[in-house]
Amino acid sequence: MISYAFKALNANKLKTILIYLSLIFSIVSIFLISSISNGIITMYSSMLKSDGDIIITQAKISDTFFSNVDINLIEKINEIQNVENSSALIVGASPVEKLPIVAVYGVTSNRFKNYELLNGSYPKENEVIVGKSIFEQLVNKKQIQIANKDFKISGVFKSQIGFENGGVVLSINDAGNIFNKSASMIMVNTKVDTNIEDIVKNIKKLDEQIDAKSTQNFVDNYNQFKIIKTSSNVISLIAFCMGLLGIVSLMSITINQRKSEFGIKRALGISTSKIVYSIMIESFILGLISFISAFIISNIVLYFIKNASSLQGYVNGEISNELALYIFITSISMAIIGSIIPALNAAKTDPVELIQGNKI
Amino acid sequence: MINVKNLTHYYGKDKALDNINLQIQKGEFISLIGESGSGKSTLLSVLSTLLKPTNGEIVYENINYKDIKNIDRFRRENIGFIFQFHYLINYLTVKENISLANEKASKKQIEELLDLLKIKELINKYPNEISGGQRQRVSIARALINNPKIIFADEPTGNLDSVNSLNVFELLKTFSNKGTTIVVATHDRNLAAIADIIYEVKDGKLI
Numbered sequence: 120m121i122s123y124a125f126k127a128l129n130a131n132k133l134k135t136i137l138i139y140l141s142l143i144f145s146i147v148s149i150f151l152i153s154s155i156s157n158g159i160i161t162m163y164s165s166m167l168k169s170d171g172d173i174i175i176t177q178a179k180i181s182d183t184f185f186s187n188v189d190i191n192l193i194e195k196i197n198e199i200q201n202v203e204n205s206s207a208l209i210v211g212a213s214p215v216e217k218l219p220i221v222a223v224y225g226v227t228s229n230r231f232k233n234y235e236l237l238n239g240s241y242p243k244e245n246e247v248i249v250g251k252s253i254f255e256q257l258v259n260k261k262q263i264q265i266a267n268k269d270f271k272i273s274g275v276f277k278s279q280i281g282f283e284n285g286g287v288v289l290s291i292n293d294a295g296n297i298f299n300k301s302a303s304m305i306m307v308n309t310k311v312d313t314n315i316e317d318i319v320k321n322i323k324k325l326d327e328q329i330d331a332k333s334t335q336n337f338v339d340n341y342n343q344f345k346i347i348k349t350s351s352n353v354i355s356l357i358a359f360c361m362g363l364l365g366i367v368s369l370m371s372i373t374i375n376q377r378k379s380e381f382g383i384k385r386a387l388g389i390s391t392s393k394i395v396y397s398i399m400i401e402s403f404i405l406g407l408i409s410f411i412s413a414f415i416i417s418n419i420v421l422y423f424i425k426n427a428s429s430l431q432g433y434v435n436g437e438i439s440n441e442l443a444l445y446i447f448i449t450s451i452s453m454a455i456i457g458s459i460i461p462a463l464n465a466a467k468t469d470p471v472e473l474i475q476g477n478k479i
Numbered sequence: 480m481i482n483v484k485n486l487t488h489y490y491g492k493d494k495a496l497d498n499i500n501l502q503i504q505k506g507e508f509i510s511l512i513g514e515s516g517s518g519k520s521t522l523l524s525v526l527s528t529l530l531k532p533t534n535g536e537i538v539y540e541n542i543n544y545k546d547i548k549n550i551d552r553f554r555r556e557n558i559g560f561i562f563q564f565h566y567l568i569n570y571l572t573v574k575e576n577i578s579l580a581n582e583k584a585s586k587k588q589i590e591e592l593l594d595l596l597k598i599k600e601l602i603n604k605y606p607n608e609i610s611g612g613q614r615q616r617v618s619i620a621r622a623l624i625n626n627p628k629i630i631f632a633d634e635p636t637g638n639l640d641s642v643n644s645l646n647v648f649e650l651l652k653t654f655s656n657k658g659t660t661i662v663v664a665t666h667d668r669n670l671a672a673i674a675d676i677i678y679e680v681k682d683g684k685l686i
Contacts, residue, residue: 123571123575126570126571127570129570130569130570379566380566380568382566383562383566383568383579384579385551386529386554386560386562387554387555387560387579387580387621388551388552388553388554388555388556388558388580389551389555389579390551390552391551470529471524471529471530473562473564473566
């Protein structure tokens with residue numbers, strides 16, 4: 120049965136290639152949009168999780184970009200039982216040279232260790248360290264201007280979190296002066312085997328203007344992540360539907376051209392279910408080959424995206440095993456669902472047309 | 480073998496078969512002759528279970544058509560069919576084309592059948608690598624591979640020259656002599672004469 124399916128696909132090369140391409144385009148689209156959105160979410164959540172079990176932001180603020188928290192809370196937070204230490208972060212953005220938008224991270228000195236220096240030293244006042252991606256694009260590699268203020272480049276760093284490599288890091292005091300705020304968020308590290316929710320409650324008591332969440336809770340409920348995920352799912356669904364329609368139309372053309380084949384099978388007493396099954400096997404093979412091809416192509420594309428300096432490391436796709444499995448199921452479903460209607464039509468071929476002298 | 484009573488068939492409002500009564504015995508070689516549109520192909524389609532009759536009764540060795548639950552299986556196990564055009568599948572070899580009709584047929588069985596039809600050497604060829612006459616012989620082999628009780632052939636020589644046409648009819652006669660019932664529709668009265676019995680179909684009636 121499988122060898123017959125391969126022969127049938129080979130005998131209809133042009134249509135097979137067209138269906139294969141249609142599947143590949145859809146699957147690669149789903150791979151890229153899902154992996155890139157996953158990558159963005161993973162990178163940002165990794166950054167949040169890297170140095171904190173609890174995140175504190177301004178209450179009733181939809182995005183951390185607009186959050187302003189009093190940095191002096193750190194001292195009170197550190198006094199709470201089972202708190203190991205706390206750090207603060209300002210997240211901002213600014214044009215740098217010809218780059219329209221560059222992420223700017225103002226951090227407390229205890230967060231500097233998160234940025235692995237490739238050369239130079241950590242920033243003092245009026246100094247910055249720059250990520251390796253942005254450093255490659257700077258014309259002036261000694262000094263940069265952020266919000267009309269000049270900063271000396273004291274070093275270049277590398278981060279495991281892709282988009283940080285496209286950013287600039289400076290002390291939280293300097294960042295506070297630029298963005299006119301105290302801190303975007305405070306991250307709290309707790310001691311091992313501590314009930315985080317108890318500490319969250321205690322932190323909330325310190326100030327009515329703040330909102331505290333465990334990092335996992337924050338990541339799970341962060342609106343921006345939900346928007347990215349929803350957008351990604353909608354675009355993936357559109358790609359799925361486009362692929363599905365492509366397969367239905369191309370399979371219908373192919374099946375129509377093979378009507379005499381199905382007519383003779385019916386005349387020979389081959390059951391309709393067996394005819395449908397044989398077409399499903401052809402579709403499954405196409406779906407499987409297309410998935411493997413799309414997986415390879417997507418990885419190549421993602422590699423180039425990841426290493427494209429013009430993207431400053433902001434776009435960094437990640438194909439997890441879970442995502443690959445999800446897209447594998449999607450690909451096979453797309454191929455099989457797309458061939459159901461053409462297969463049923465093929466199985467309905469009336470063999471009487473053969474006997475009536477029509478070469479159907 | 481086959482007992483047909485008061486068989487009538489309509490295509491919409493057009494009557495294609497009109498009160499046909501017919502008895503076919505085991506091993507008989509029957510020719511149905513008639514002009515184009517006379518109803519012989521429709522009769523063949525109905526008798527071979529490809530077409531459900533509008534009215535009347537067909538009984539195959541005590542099994543009434545109406546009582547057949549799995550028509551595909553019945554056709555697969557009892558009936559062989561030869562068309563005017565060979566309808567071989569081009570991307571399958573001769574052996575694979577024949578296996579379509581009987582997946583359980585061994586290579587040896589297929590070789591023996593092809594040997595009988597004098598085309599054993601074609602077993603691994605593709606349809607586009609053999610002649611028209613050879614293709615029709617392969618389609619005969621495909622019709623015979625499941626040892627059918629009855630073979631229906633609709634203008635099986637319609638696309639063949641006179642020599643190949645005669646060969647096909649002689650082959651069918653050979654199988655008829657071995658006990659297979661053969662029903663052939665043809666417009667060629669000379670070839671029809673090879674059969675044991677000739678029926679003429681005219682305006683949907685058997686004369």
